[in-house]
Amino acid sequence: xxxxxxxxxxxxxxxxxxxxxxxxxxxxxxxxxxxxxxxxxxxxxxxxxxxxxxxxxxxxxxxxxxxxxxxxxxxxxxxxxxxxxxxxxxxxxxxxxxxxxxxxxxxxxxxxxxxxxxxxxxxxxxxxxxxxxxxxxxxxxxxxxxxxxxxxxxxxxxxxxxxxxxxxxxxxxxxxxxxxxxxxxxxxxxxxxxxxxxxxxxxxxxxxxxxxxxxxxxxxxxxxxxxxxxxxxxxxxxxxxxxxxx
Amino acid sequence: xxxxxxxxxxxxxxxxxxxxxxxxxxxxxxxxxxxxxxxxxxxxxxxxxxxxxxxxxxxxxxxxxxxxxxxxxxxxxxxxxxxxxxxxxxxxxxxxxxxxxxxxxxxxxxxxxxxxxxxxxxxxxxxxxxxxxxxxxxxxxxxxxxxxxxxxxxxxxxxxxxxxxxxxxxxxxxxxxxxxxxxxxxxxxxxxxxxxxxxxxxxxxxxxxxxxxxxxxxxxxxxxxxxxxxxxxxxxxxxxxxxxxxxxxxxxxxxxxxxxxxxxxxxxxxxxxxxxxxxxxxxxxxxxxxxxxxxxxxxxxxxxxxxxxxxxxxxxxxxxxxxxxxxxxxxxxxxxxxxxxxxxxxxxxxxxxxxxxxxxxxxxxxx
Numbered sequence: 001x002x003x004x005x006x007x008x009x010x011x012x013x014x015x016x017x018x019x020x021x022x023x024x025x026x027x028x029x030x031x032x033x034x035x036x037x038x039x040x041x042x043x044x045x046x047x048x049x050x051x052x053x054x055x056x057x058x059x060x061x062x063x064x065x066x067x068x069x070x071x072x073x074x075x076x077x078x079x080x081x082x083x084x085x086x087x088x089x090x091x092x093x094x095x096x097x098x099x100x101x102x103x104x105x106x107x108x109x110x111x112x113x114x115x116x117x118x119x120x121x122x123x124x125x126x127x128x129x130x131x132x133x134x135x136x137x138x139x140x141x142x143x144x145x146x147x148x149x150x151x152x153x154x155x156x157x158x159x160x161x162x163x164x165x166x167x168x169x170x171x172x173x174x175x176x177x178x179x180x181x182x183x184x185x186x187x188x189x190x191x192x193x194x195x196x197x198x199x200x201x202x203x204x205x206x207x208x209x210x211x212x213x214x215x216x217x218x219x220x221x222x223x224x225x226x227x228x229x230x231x232x233x234x235x236x237x238x239x240x241x242x243x244x245x246x
Numbered sequence: 247x248x249x250x251x252x253x254x255x256x257x258x259x260x261x262x263x264x265x266x267x268x269x270x271x272x273x274x275x276x277x278x279x280x281x282x283x284x285x286x287x288x289x290x291x292x293x294x295x296x297x298x299x300x301x302x303x304x305x306x307x308x309x310x311x312x313x314x315x316x317x318x319x320x321x322x323x324x325x326x327x328x329x330x331x332x333x334x335x336x337x338x339x340x341x342x343x344x345x346x347x348x349x350x351x352x353x354x355x356x357x358x359x360x361x362x363x364x365x366x367x368x369x370x371x372x373x374x375x376x377x378x379x380x381x382x383x384x385x386x387x388x389x390x391x392x393x394x395x396x397x398x399x400x401x402x403x404x405x406x407x408x409x410x411x412x413x414x415x416x417x418x419x420x421x422x423x424x425x426x427x428x429x430x431x432x433x434x435x436x437x438x439x440x441x442x443x444x445x446x447x448x449x450x451x452x453x454x455x456x457x458x459x460x461x462x463x464x465x466x467x468x469x470x471x472x473x474x475x476x477x478x479x480x481x482x483x484x485x486x487x488x489x490x491x492x493x494x495x496x497x498x499x500x501x502x503x504x505x506x507x508x509x510x511x512x513x514x515x516x517x518x519x520x521x522x523x524x525x526x527x528x529x530x531x532x533x534x535x536x537x538x539x540x541x542x543x544x545x546x547x548x549x550x551x552x553x554x555x556x557x558x559x560x561x562x563x564x565x566x567x568x569x570x571x572x573x574x575x576x577x578x579x580x581x582x583x584x585x586x587x588x589x590x591x592x593x594x595x596x597x598x599x600x601x602x603x604x605x606x607x608x609x610x611x612x613x
Contacts (some may be wrong), residue, residue, distance in 0.1 A: 048457065052456050055612055073612065074458055082456040086449035094262050102254030105457045 003030040005157055005188050006051060008062030008069070013046050013055065022211035023060065028204075030156075033098065033179065033189040035199050035219075038208030039239045044084070044192045045161055047208070051190070052082050052159055061242040078106075081150035081158035085165060087142050089149065091135035091190045095126060098134055099149060106153035120148040123178075140171030147178055151187065158182065160191040176201055196232035204232070207238050214238050249459055253467035257441075261471060267437065275429050275479045279486040282425050286548075287417040293377040296322045296331045296340040303351035309388045313344070317378045328363075335367055342366045342377050344385075354389070392495045397506040411496075411579040418491055423574035426483045428508070429568050431541060433479050434510050436534055437474045439517035443530045446521075455611040465606050469514045476510035477503070496581030505573040508594035512566045515601030522608035569593040 006028035013021040021043040028034045037187050038044045051064050053073030060070040062069045065079040066070055091096045099120065103113035121127045124144050134142065143163055149159050160179075164172045176198065191202070199205050199219060206216040215222055215238060228234045261267055295313055299306045314321050322340045325331035331343040345363040353359035364381055368374030412419045445451040454464060484502070488494045495502055517534070524530040533534075544550060544558065545567035551559055562568045569590040576582035584591070 053612065054452070054456055077456060078458040080456070082453070084449060084452050084456075086452070088449040088453040090256070090260070091448070092260055097256070097259060101252060101256050102453075102457070103460050105249060105454075107248070198321055 004028070005030050005066075006034075006062070006064050006190065008051070009060055011050060011057040011060030011062055011069075013043075013050060014058040019211055020034060021057075023215045024208070024211075025060075026213060026216055028157075028188060028190060028205060030188055031183060031186055032203045033183050033191065033201065034194040035205035036190060036201030036208070037194075037199055037205060037235060038192070039242055041244050042239075042242065043206040043211040044208055048159055048161055048190070052080060053077050072122045079156045081153070081155040083143075083150040083158070083160045083163055085162040087139075087146065088228060089134050089142070089146055092133060094131045094133055095137075095145060096130045099144070099152065101120075102149045103152050108153060116152050119147075120152075124148060140167045140175075143167055144171070144175060144178065147175065147234075151182055155187065156191060157188040160189065162192055162194065164193065164195060172198075196230065196235055199231040199235070209238055209242050210244050214241070217236070250463050250467055253459075253464065254470060257467055257471045261475075270437075271433065271475055271479065272482075274433065275482045276486065278425055278429055279422075279483050280490065283418040283422055283491060286421045286425070289415070289417040290371055290373050290376040290380065291318060292320050293318055293342060293373065293380070294322050294340040295319045295342045295344055295381065296334055297324045298326070298328050298331050298343060298345045299324060300348045300349040301346045301351075305351040305354070305389065305392050306346045308392055309344075309346065309385055312384050313381070315350045316380070316384055318377070319384075332365070333542060335365065338367075340367075341373065342381060344381060413480060419493055419579060420575070421548075422487050422491065422493060424571060425478060425580050426487075426574065427547060427570055428542060429479055429483055430509055431478055431513055431538060431567070432505065434472050434476045435513040435517040435520075435538075436531075437475070437517070438468060438514045439521040439524075439530045439534055441472075441525060442468055442518055442521035443527050447526055461604050461609050461611055465518060465609050468518060469511075469534070469602070469605070472514045472517075473510050476514070477506065480506045480510075493578065495578045497577035499589070501573065501577045501582075501584065505570055505577075505591065505594060508591065508598050509566065509570045511598035512594060512601050514600065515603075515605040518605035519601060519608050522605065522610075541565060546571055566594060566597045569597075597601075 004027050006026075009025050010023040011021065011025075012019060012023050024047060036044055036048065046055070050057050050069060050141075051062070051078045055070065056070060056073075064076045067073075067075040067079070069076065090101070093101065096117065099117045100113060103116060108116065122132060126145070129137065129141070134145070136190070137145065147158075147160070147163060150160075165176055167175065172195070179189055179191070180201075191198075193199065202219060204216065204218050205222060206213050208214065215225070215234070217225065222234050223229065223231065223235075226234045226237050228237065297310055297313070299310065310321070310324075313319050322334065325334065327345075328343065328345050331340065331345070334340045335343060341363040343363075345365070346416055347362065349362040350359055350362065362385065364378050366374040366378045409415055442451075445454070480502075484495075484499075516537075520533050520537075521530055525535065544554075544562055545551075545565045546562065547567060551568065553560050554562070573587050573590045573594075574583075
């Protein structure tokens, strides 16, 4: 049995009379690539924000990286990386200035910052773009840079919220290679996506429908369970039951 | 400490790189201080006067030439009757009618003169009443000069006026300190608010919120650049005031800086609080404009607080610019010292602490 890095029990998030997340429970093990699927409006982002300490659950409890999501959100933040669906690096800073900023925020020393920056430049083949304003990079490059910066402090877990939305297939592939590499180095990946081919790459997948987790298993087992040929079929089978619109 | 440094570095790079804000910080105070003191005057000039001279004596001609010589008045062609002049008033061709009755000069020595009549268009109440006042003063001095030449004494000589602290009654001197305050409100309040809301709109604040950065550190890094910018702006404004208008504070410049620092603290904290509570730029701007108007009209910047109704006077107690304007005018024009103004400093200090605590408290890393 591997270590459990995320464990939540019946957490809910209620906004007024709308239950965005309805008593979900699951566990994620160290080094897994955990796919978090669901139609638009199913509550994925809300659930993820609760795990990252950006929002407190209305009910339920859980731990992320060994810290309580209610009481220790700041400790959690020190041990996770986060990449939101909206690009959120500073557009009017250069690539290097963004790296330096976030390395500084996570308390990396000058030496470490320099070394990690060099690694990023090498890995992304970005040496030439070092002093380019982030605003002028193509979207795919921005996303790869976002991922590198989200993992610059070598977090235990990295949360990716639709990281490949709007990105071309080649860059998407390269992006997943980066995810695999991080996973091999022991980082747990928690990723939401709408691309079902990406769901096939995950170690385990959960599918959310109307704020609840309807299925959770390895892609192979899920396909067997629903007698489907692909994750796409599994997803459509489950998402069809959704009552919430977009 | 290291986090604060790294965030400050980011803020300064962003301000430097923003083509709009970096120009605004320099151009705005220069333009405001060069243009606004000339136009925000409530001094009355170029009041059109129509004379109906039925006396046609040496005294009435002296009055006419004195009025003509005054910088406050412009003479229109004279009218032959009051009704003709009244028609001009109605057509907005003149502002004030001066009607000198027949045999005024002769009767004056008999001391039973028929009274001179002044009729003013008082749609603009200030212009009407001040214009009439000036006209009365001009006429009285004409009479007194004439009497002096004839060796008679007049009661007018019993009254002399001295205007302390602003001897020439220069309106610019009254408005300049107020303009400096408006500058600081706009630069420190608006810019610091916009600066935070932009991070919200761009989603970059999310990346900060999900990091272990302390929220006080983050807010401090947002505030410090605007403290520095505010001091820079007030210095430019004071320099221009001295170079262009020859107005330097009579009192200690140290008090002006002390008050400015407190006031900048108040308004940057205020701006950040508004930004924390709003979701987008439009919302922030609307709220800030509401407060800017309130501050400008209700804090004694443009009109004296003592002329306001009692309830409004009580309301000004909670408006920070009210205390700052007292300090600015006191130090600039009267040379007031700390003992005269201490309660103003105290009030600004209390506001500064309150708004900055509020700024830190309303910034939440969790939604």
